[in-house]
Amino acid sequence: MAIALLFIGCKPGTNGSDGGALASSAAEKVYVAPGEQDEFYAFLSGGYSGNLTVYGLPSGRMFKEIPVFSQFPTSGYGYSEETKPMLNTSHGFIPWDDLHHPDISQTNGELDGRWIFVNGNNTPRIARISLSTFETEEIIEIPNSGGNHSSAFITENTEYVIAGTRFAVPVPQRDMPINEYKGNFKGALSFISVDPESGRLDLKFQVMMPGFNYDLSRPGRGKSHGWHFFSTYNTEEANSLMEVNSSQNDKDFIAAINWKKIEDYVNNGGGTKMATNYAHNVYDEHTHSGTSTMKKEVLTVDPTEVPGAVFFLPTPKSPHGCDVDPSGEYIIGAGKLSADITVHSFTKMLEAIEAEKFDGEAYGIPILKFEDVMTGQVKSGGLGPLHTEFDSNGNAYTTFFISSEVVKWKLGTWEVVDRKPTFYSVGHLMIPGGNSRNPFGKYLVAMNKITKDRYLPTGPEMEHSAQIYDISGEKMELIYDFPTHGEPHYAAGCPADLLRANSKKIYRLDENKHPYAVTSPDQARVERNGNEVHVYMSTIRSHFTPDNIEGVKVGDKVYFHITNHEQDFDVPHGFSILGQNTSEILIMPGQTKTSVWEPKQVGVWPFYCTDFCSALHQEMQGYVRVSPANANMDLSWSLGE
Numbered sequence: 001m002a003i004a005l006l007f008i009g010c011k012p013g014t015n016g017s018d019g020g021a022l023a024s025s026a027a028e029k030v031y032v033a034p035g036e037q038d039e040f041y042a043f044l045s046g047g048y049s050g051n052l053t054v055y056g057l058p059s060g061r062m063f064k065e066i067p068v069f070s071q072f073p074t075s076g077y078g079y080s081e082e083t084k085p086m087l088n089t090s091h092g093f094i095p096w097d098d099l100h101h102p103d104i105s106q107t108n109g110e111l112d113g114r115w116i117f118v119n120g121n122n123t124p125r126i127a128r129i130s131l132s133t134f135e136t137e138e139i140i141e142i143p144n145s146g147g148n149h150s151s152a153f154i155t156e157n158t159e160y161v162i163a164g165t166r167f168a169v170p171v172p173q174r175d176m177p178i179n180e181y182k183g184n185f186k187g188a189l190s191f192i193s194v195d196p197e198s199g200r201l202d203l204k205f206q207v208m209m210p211g212f213n214y215d216l217s218r219p220g221r222g223k224s225h226g227w228h229f230f231s232t233y234n235t236e237e238a239n240s241l242m243e244v245n246s247s248q249n250d251k252d253f254i255a256a257i258n259w260k261k262i263e264d265y266v267n268n269g270g271g272t273k274m275a276t277n278y279a280h281n282v283y284d285e286h287t288h289s290g291t292s293t294m295k296k297e298v299l300t301v302d303p304t305e306v307p308g309a310v311f312f313l314p315t316p317k318s319p320h321g322c323d324v325d326p327s328g329e330y331i332i333g334a335g336k337l338s339a340d341i342t343v344h345s346f347t348k349m350l351e352a353i354e355a356e357k358f359d360g361e362a363y364g365i366p367i368l369k370f371e372d373v374m375t376g377q378v379k380s381g382g383l384g385p386l387h388t389e390f391d392s393n394g395n396a397y398t399t400f401f402i403s404s405e406v407v408k409w410k411l412g413t414w415e416v417v418d419r420k421p422t423f424y425s426v427g428h429l430m431i432p433g434g435n436s437r438n439p440f441g442k443y444l445v446a447m448n449k450i451t452k453d454r455y456l457p458t459g460p461e462m463e464h465s466a467q468i469y470d471i472s473g474e475k476m477e478l479i480y481d482f483p484t485h486g487e488p489h490y491a492a493g494c495p496a497d498l499l500r501a502n503s504k505k506i507y508r509l510d511e512n513k514h515p516y517a518v519t520s521p522d523q524a525r526v527e528r529n530g531n532e533v534h535v536y537m538s539t540i541r542s543h544f545t546p547d548n549i550e551g552v553k554v555g556d557k558v559y560f561h562i563t564n565h566e567q568d569f570d571v572p573h574g575f576s577i578l579g580q581n582t583s584e585i586l587i588m589p590g591q592t593k594t595s596v597w598e599p600k601q602v603g604v605w606p607f608y609c610t611d612f613c614s615a616l617h618q619e620m621q622g623y624v625r626v627s628p629a630n631a632n633m634d635l636s637w638s639l640g641e
Contacts, residue, residue, distance in 0.1 A: 047487030076585030574610030
């Protein structure tokens with residue numbers, strides 16, 4: 001009897017969990033045994049963290065945080081002299097942004113695993129991140145934009161990264177009354193070309209649209225390749241009490257842009273060059289350094305001068321999500337103030353254009369008739385539809401923010417076939433490859449805005465919550481919760497096998513082209529140029545060369561140029577010195593980075609390696625002697641003898 005009571009007292013689920021066989025089954029699906037690796041990478045936008053986070057699926061383990069728009073003391077990104085230029089803008093050095101909407105490069109509409117593109121929403125920027133190094137390689141600022149939200153979405157051969165403004169602004173910017181918004185503000189849609197070999201970005205043209213808000217976007221694919229689709233709201237062109245005044249119209253629009261037609265127009269001399277000012281920042285993998293260039297003009301296109309290039313598709317009501325299915329036939333508009341999901345047909349759209357079935361125009365852009373382009377509606381019964389992803393079996397999955405659920409429905413029949421609750425207030429969702437011709441369709445990740453009781457309480461604010469669903473069967477199954485950093489706005493996912501073979505393990509020391517690199521310890525030295533002191537330093541387990549430096553004076557600006565001589569995977573070295581007012585830096589094998597220190601006090605100040613690298617890590621240290629500013633001291637240093 002006592003034994004029976006003991007087992008009853010230990011019954012699983014008595015702390016609020018379900019327990020039993022169902023919980024065991026879910027646990028098995030997310031379990032990755034020690035030494036084994038996850039099947040998928042999931043790249044979650046970090047929202048207001050300014051960074052991109054990398055998780056494994058199905059485990060939900062966070063592997064890495066990639067700094068993009070924010071200074072990152074863990075690695076020294078944005079603090080080292082080499083990476084400071086990456087955060088330059090026309091507004092000066094901006095060490096933060098609101099990162100949304102990752103998208104992985106594609107070839108023929110399928111993920112190719114070369115790069116991932118993200119947007120900075122606040123100070124409009126687009127970044128390109130290498131998927132071999134998982135480091136930010138390029139950031140381009142977007143002029144004539146405010147709230148770079150319907151970004152960064154790529155065309156199906158990565159010809160362009162698309163960046164649409166959420167907030168219409170005066171173009172060019174000028175001092176003008178805000179209440180003269182209507183008809184005077186513009187919505188710029190930017191088309192940034194991508195070099196097929198290097199990935200290098202170039203702002204090729206901007207389409208200057210009416211002053212609506214351009215919220216989300218997706219490329220055409222397959223039959224609709226050459227088109228791009230943007231959801232809009234605030235077609236009322238309100239500028240105050242937006243929650244009321246921009247929600248008056250029963251229908252807003254999805255803007256359909258034939259970028260191929262506009263590209264031909266531009267290539268044949270069309271468009272108008274406009275004076276502007278924006279930063280283009282590029283990181284060179286061989287010099288390990290970023291450079292920033294200010295661009296002074298941009299090519300703009302008036303859509304009314306390219307007949308047949310731009311059309312409006314009426315869509316209920318204040319649509320947020322704008323998604324295109326793997327075939328390229330269906331364009332899904334999720335009106336967040338509508339209970340239904342509206343599906344437009346690309347074929348019907350072309351037929352309506354050919355037959356000129358227009359229902360008026362907006363600023364010279366034809367409006368198609370709703371009945372002529374709408375091919376179906378999902379009568380879901382949910383509240384607040386937002387975003388849609390797809391599997392490889394003809395199913396679509398839509399998030400509903402207000403009713404906190406994911407709804408599965410069938411393309412073509414519009415029938416709801418399953419629904420599962422989320423916890424709570426789900427925004428974006430991601431299926432690996434769900435924004436491509438070839439979705440992988442095994443897992444769905446829901447990114448939720450409210451966490452509440454999912455984890456141990458940590459005060460009034462908690463990390464956001466994500467949930468993994470198994471979608472391999474007819475019914476969705478919630479199998480795991482995990483916390484996410486910042487506020488994710490969309491994610492991109494791909495099989496680990498797509499990236500694993502190309503993952504860079506080291507930087508080859510013999511290919512290091514950094515101008516201050518020290519490729520052997522006997523090159524280490526210290527040099528003075530006025531009040532600048534340049535320390536050419538090497539590091540390897542477990543010492544710095546040089547490790548004792550004298551002759552530095554108060555008021556000097558000391559540049560530590562440090563080269564990591566390791567050529568072994570996953571052996572970075574760090575550097576920091578007492579009183580450093582930037583951050584430590586982390587130097588990868590074969591890499592050179594520079595940290596600046598400006599001593600303010602006389603004394604002997606230690607420096608050390610911040611990354612535990614060997615059994616003698618504690619001994620990996622050195623000293624800098626700082627003398628008074630008027631001291632008659634020559635530079636000297638030791639090389640370990």
